[in-house]
Amino acid sequence: MQTSFNLPVKNITSNGPALTFFGIGVLALSALLVKSVGVSGSAAALTPQERSSLPLRDFAVPQERKYPINDFRHGQLALTYVAAPSNLKYRYRVMSRVFPKYPALINWWLTTKVGRKEGLSVSMFREKIKQYRKKMQRQSGVQRQQTEDEIAALQLLVGMAPRLKQLASRQAARQQKRKTA
Numbered sequence: 001m002q003t004s005f006n007l008p009v010k011n012i013t014s015n016g017p018a019l020t021f022f023g024i025g026v027l028a029l030s031a032l033l034v035k036s037v038g039v040s041g042s043a044a045a046l047t048p049q050e051r052s053s054l055p056l057r058d059f060a061v062p063q064e065r066k067y068p069i070n071d072f073r074h075g076q077l078a079l080t081y082v083a084a085p086s087n088l089k090y091r092y093r094v095m096s097r098v099f100p101k102y103p104a105l106i107n108w109w110l111t112t113k114v115g116r117k118e119g120l121s122v123s124m125f126r127e128k129i130k131q132y133r134k135k136m137q138r139q140s141g142v143q144r145q146q147t148e149d150e151i152a153a154l155q156l157l158v159g160m161a162p163r164l165k166q167l168a169s170r171q172a173a174r175q176q177k178r179k180t181a
Helices: 007-014 019-038 049-055 074-083 087-103 103-110 113-118 121-137 141-180
Strands: 059-061 066-070
Touching: 059 087, 059 113, 066 074, 066 087, 074 087, 074 103, 087 103, 087 141, 103 141, 121 141
Parallel strands: none
Antiparallel strands: 059 066
16 A cells, blocks of 8 residues: 655745645644554565565465465455455455454454455355355366365354354454443
8 A cells, every 4th residue: 555645845835834834734644644554655565575485374375375464464455355256266265364363354354345245154154165065066177176275264264253253242342442441
């Protein structure tokens, strides 16, 4: 995520001291915001050297070294990317790797459009497993292996679903408590 602030410095300085003070205040406020939120130009960017040096456990799909989840922000980005229909074949593998590593992302996921639609219910995961098994009967080779991996991730999510809901409700209660305090 690239964050840049383009202020017309020439106009600020030529319009008097009030505007100059205002411009400096905006710049200081934006720098404070960037520092407090943790957003910078390279917050999500990994250099090729950094990416190649990551261990396999820091990828949501380690066989293909896809979707790095080495930190919270990359976990969130991985969930965002697999929400797209073109990346559906990796969605449940990413979820099964990201949620145990970063439980705080559970509530965030449930507020996204896809998360609100799908939720984290055991019945939904079981229904998806049935759909994937039917789909797998028509496949062969690499596609079949990818579908098997996705079914394994769904089965893992079935086992984790009650715990994930419990973690999500605890975090929601903590956030509510912080708001009232």
